[in-house]
Amino acid sequence: MQPLIVTAAIIRSQTGILLTRRPEGSRHAGMWEFPGGKLEPGESPEQCLRRELLEELDLPVEVGQVFEVVYHRYDWGAVLILAYECRALSRRIRNLEVAEHRWVPPKELPEYDILAADAPIVRKLTF
Ligand SMILES: Nc1nc2c([nH]c(=O)n2[C@@H]2O[C@H](COP(=O)(O)OP(=O)(O)OP(=O)(O)O)[C@@H](O)[C@H]2O)c(=O)[nH]1
Numbered sequence: 001m002q003p004l005i006v007t008a009a010i011i012r013s014q015t016g017i018l019l020t021r022r023p024e025g026s027r028h029a030g031m032w033e034f035p036g037g038k039l040e041p042g043e044s045p046e047q048c049l050r051r052e053l054l055e056e057l058d059l060p061v062e063v064g065q066v067f068e069v070v071y072h073r074y075d076w077g078a079v080l081i082l083a084y085e086c087r088a089l090s091r092r093i094r095n096l097e098v099a100e101h102r103w104v105p106p107k108e109l110p111e112y113d114i115l116a117a118d119a120p121i122v123r124k125l126t127f
Pocket of ligand 1: 026027033079081115116117118
């Protein structure tokens with residue numbers, strides 16, 4: 001099986017890095033993650049991130065450099081996560097498809113239940 005290709009946004013503000021919590025009824029419900037989602041056919045990672053951030057948070061973003069790439073096997077299958085530095089183009093966020101969102105100072109990231117695949121990203125952010 002090919003891994004699921006997933007994009008994730010690293011968005012920084014003066015108060016921290018943006019985390020979102022997965023809604024009830026989704027895989028890994030209640031866990032925290034970086035906003036983003038699965039790459040759709042024909043889409044570039046940048047297009048995917050812009051679409052997902054609008055769908056989930058009504059947040060327009062500018063997509064920058066790759067921050068980290070992670071391959072991880074869950075018991076249900078593998079993911080290839082492409083994490084990009086992104087810049088929020090609005091201050092307003094709406095929790096459209098997430099349970100909640102939070103701006104988390106890097107040193108507090110280890111206190112959150114973040115998806116296992118994101119561990120290398122969290123390490124790099126807290127380093
Ligand atoms: N968005 C996001 N997904 C992640 C991260 N880390 C991680 O393991 N994943 C996994 O990657 C997959 C992304 O799927 P998703 O359900 O968020 O994507 P989506 O919005 O396109 O899905 P849907 O439209 O089917 O609901 C999930 O299985 C999720 O568990 C992360 O930091 N951000």
